[in-house]
Amino acid sequence: MGRFILHSDLNNFYASVESLYNPNIRNKAVVVVGDEEKRHGIVLAKNYIAKSYNIKTGDTVWEARQKCAEELVCVPARFDLYLYVSRLVKDIYREYSDKVESFGIDEAWIDISHLAKTYEDAVAIANNIRTRIISEIGLTVSIGVSFNKVFAKLGSDLKKPNATILITQDNFRDVVWKLPVEDLLYVGRATSKKFERARIKTIGDLANTDIKYLKLTLGKMGVVLHDFACGRDTSPVESIHDKEKIKSFGNSTTCPVDLVSNTEVKSIIYMLAESVAERMKKKNYYAHGVSLWVKDTDLCSFERQMQLSSPTNISEDIAKNCYKLFLDNYDWQLNVRALGVRVTNLTTGKMQYDLFESVNNFEKKQKLECAIEKLRERFGYDIIRRGNILVNQSLSSLNPHSDIHIIHPIGFFKAK
Ligand SMILES: [Mg+2]
Structure with missing residues (x-):
């Protein structure tokens, strides 16, 4: 039985939502900025008109204005609104399948293998979803249709806005192989540099590279990416029921040098908390409890837990x-x-606020962290660091997103 997988990507999501709620700005250059208080916030998203002036995510508003020959409309980000609209869209996806896996706030995979027998069926369903999102929500999506998740995702990137792109077992060598290898899911900056050194430019180059060589230069990930390039991605689309199985988020690290002071311990705790909070926010979870695990130089370890006065996904609180x-x-x-x-002790969705912490204050912190996470996604973890992480040179080289310093998922130390 063949698989039929869609990847749906809302076009210019934040900017489109803003235009939806304020039609006056629809035909103007629009950027959504991260910090509403300061005039010099950074660009988190832009519409096609702003994009045509080469305005990029991460630009300061000042830079964006310099690039823009017409009046630039800057609107402060309203993450609650985007989350709300995102849920409405995902509810539509769920009418088609219970296998809907979110990839960020504006993207999702949908497994429709149970509904489609042929690619024509799958494309018709994709077009139907696209039409419904336009008429019921007022937004456009690009949908990739394929036999695996990686190619479906690739398809949704190929034509914007408002398009359906089909990548099949028969055409993927023609459609996919000419694309730059960076377009492949999970090829980040570090990997792309290694490919550059190995003169692997396109996805086709990768597919045609000797697997032994890839294993040597890129390790296990080389083999995985080679499989992806050849259309051998068998990873399932997570079911909505899988989400309920998430009981905790965690990260741990063995430090490059033993920690000798409270200050050093504090800096590592903050770094770990940041990576945990980032994952929680992506999946829209809040925690009622935190737990700390410590291992000393005799390899003795213990874990301590506490409950919080109100649920949070802010790294500082954690x-x-x-x-x-x-x-x-x-x-x-x-x-x-x-x-x-x-x-x-996780909850998802709507949350209650601490009586002693105003809603505004909480949202402000959350927005700030989201902006930082966006920046890091785009420019790498090092773009912004907490002052307290720089206490020790060898510690500040730690990076929870780097593949060199391993920060293990919770499963790694849960079983002690
Ligand atoms: Mg998008």
Whole structure:
């Protein structure tokens, strides 16, 4: 049985939502900016008109204005609104399949293998979804239709806005192989540099490179990417029921040098909390509890938990409480070898606010963190660092997103 997978991507999502709620700006150059208080916020998203002036995500508003020959409309980001609209769109997807896997706020895979027998069926369903999102929500999507997730995603990137692109077992060598290798899902900056050195320019180059060589230069990931390039991606689209299985998010790290002070421990806790909070926000989870895991230089470890006064997905809240757990429970008989931060007791969706913390304050922190995460996604983790992470040179080289310093998922230390 063949698989039929869609990848649907809302076109210029933030800017499109803003135009939807304010039709007056529809025919103007629009950017959505990260910080509503300051005039010099950064560009988080832009519409096609702004894009035509070469305005890019990450530009400062000042830079964007310099590039734009006409009046530039700057609107502050309203993440709650985007989340709300995103849910409406995903509800439509779920009418077609219970296998709907979100990829960020504006993208999702939909497995429609149970509805389609041929590619014609699959394209008709994609077109139907596209038409419904225009008429019921007022937004456009680009949908890739293919036999696996990687090519479906690639398809949705090929034509914008408002298009359906089909990539089949028969045409993928013609359609996909001429594209730059960076277009392949999971080829990040580090990997793309390695490909450059190996003179692998296109996805076709990758597909035709000797697998032994790839294994040697890129390790296991080389084999995985080679499989993707050849159309051998068998990863399933997560079912909405899988999401309910998420019980905790966590990260841990064995430090490059043993930690000798509270300040150093604090900086690592903040770094781990940031990566945990980022994943929580992506999946829209809030935690009622945090837990800290500590291993000393004798390899003895313990874990301590606490409940929070109100649920959060803000890294500072998570870090602050984990650091408190550390101070309350560690007596420094030995130095610290490894640390782990985990959040527990999760809820998803609408949340209650702490009576002592205004809604505004919470949203402000959340927006700031989202803006930072966007920047890091685009420019790498190093673009913004907390001051307290720079206390020790060898620690500041840690990067929770880098493949060199491994920060293990929670499963790694859960079983102790
Ligand atoms: Mg999009």
